[in-house]
Amino acid sequence: MTVRTRYAPSPTGIPHLGNLRTALFDYLLARHFGGQFVLRIEDTDQTRYSPEAVGGLIESLRWLGIEHDEGPDVGGPYAPYTQSERLDLYRAAAERLLAQGDAYECWCSSQRLDEVRADQQRRKVPPGYDRRCRDEAGQAAARKEAEDEGRGCVVRFKTPLAGEVAFADAIHGVTMFNLATLDDFVMLKSDGFPTYHLAYIVDDEAMKITHVLRGDEWIPSAPRHMLIYRALGIEPPVIAHVPRVLGPDGAKLSKRHGATSVFEYRDQGYLPEALFNFLGLVGWSLDDKTEIISKAQFIEHFTLDRVVKSPAVFNVEKLQWMNGVYIREVVPADQLVELFAERLDRDLSPSIPRPIDRGLVARIAPLIRERIKVLAEVPDYCDFFFTDDLHYSVEELLGKAHKNDPSGAKAALEASAGAVGGVATWTHDALEAAFRALAESLGAKAGDLFSLVRVAVTGRRVTPPLFESMEILGKARCEARLRGAIAKLS
């Protein structure tokens, strides 16, 4: 039997990192066993449905590199993969349960349900449906009221009043649940849509899903699911409740914690490979030391028994570090050049002509790849290569060293312009030698001179190595910029 897993999000908004981590585990598990990973859209709640969400879901999986084998966009042998298109299946299952006596129609109004619940809370008894429609007399009365008011009915599962159900979880082990604590839950809503409980079971069975991974907030409803499996004569799949991903304050990850959608990370310049790596290590680990791990290695080693039970706080700082590692050590140089170029095309001032010169980016990339953690930092590090329109103040130019000595700075810049003119071979080594000699003859500290020249040539106080930058800029531009700085001090 081939392993089949599925990611079954409900399209209610932008895909969330916590959910995506579960999708990632689903994907890794399927690939590890050479099986399939399917995407299924659980749009059974019409009130929360958001049409753009499906596209976002697919795009976020695609970007992260979690490719699905079957789904609403790519089809597959068990189509359709959208629950709203499979309504007859759930209805048939509900009718079968009805016919078997494992379910019953409930005609109670939501208003009455609210009253019952309020009353139970007041009396401090466990809330739950009072089973009015479970017996014929109650049901008949409720049905009469409902028909007078033109309401429809829901289908509820007829939970055994006593006894126990065992539930075996691949991560948490076996738990026994007392049926007396469970009420008769709704499986089919009055609008004809199923609830999650019925829908996922019917679909997983139809789609031959062998492993169900979901957040551990689902543990409490697992016993209901066991009841449905049994009533429908379905052998339950392996079910694993994975730990949730929390925000820094220990609360469930939400908008309040800043970026929670992959798109925000993508826009800030996180690499999908890095996020994949990072996400794969929240709640799972290979051993006691592995941090940087490729997709292939994940697939080779991922198993459920190394998934932890406790929830994890999403540690953005570590993600940032990891992204830096990918930028400077993992991503191939040519790919990095393209990433940098795309970033510059997008973020550099519109006054700068497009497209950005890839050849130039290729020369700059080695200089900045080891100084940034996210792509968003790229433009600030190298915009001066692409424009001669530098903006810096006299204060920035003088810095601390020449703060009270503008004339000295001016003299040093003039000497620098001269030195640039005298450099025979335009290489960073020759430049550095020339400027060190100049500093000495000026009786200045090399660092002070370099800072001055740095601002003059780049317009910034923080840049890639000065002489490498100058080498790329070329003699003419460096000279012109030094003259510009001198003019600024005149």
Place this chain on the structure above:
RNA sequence: GGCGCGUUCGUCUAGCGGCCCAGGACAUCGCCCUCUCAAGGCGGAGAUCGCGGGUUCGAAUCCCGCACGCGCUACCA
């Protein structure tokens, strides 16, 4: 209120009876390197393994209580 899940450095984690007076990583601190910023190297601090009982020659690891946190308790997933 009921039911359930969880609990190892600030954070992510290793650990599945002796190798642990607990290892790695991020963050943090110090030193080195250094033209700025990074990167890198070295080193430090940081966990009474939630608490209390057992079991055992021996427990972070097994058992039982308790505490705390979280979740579920919808015609939401």
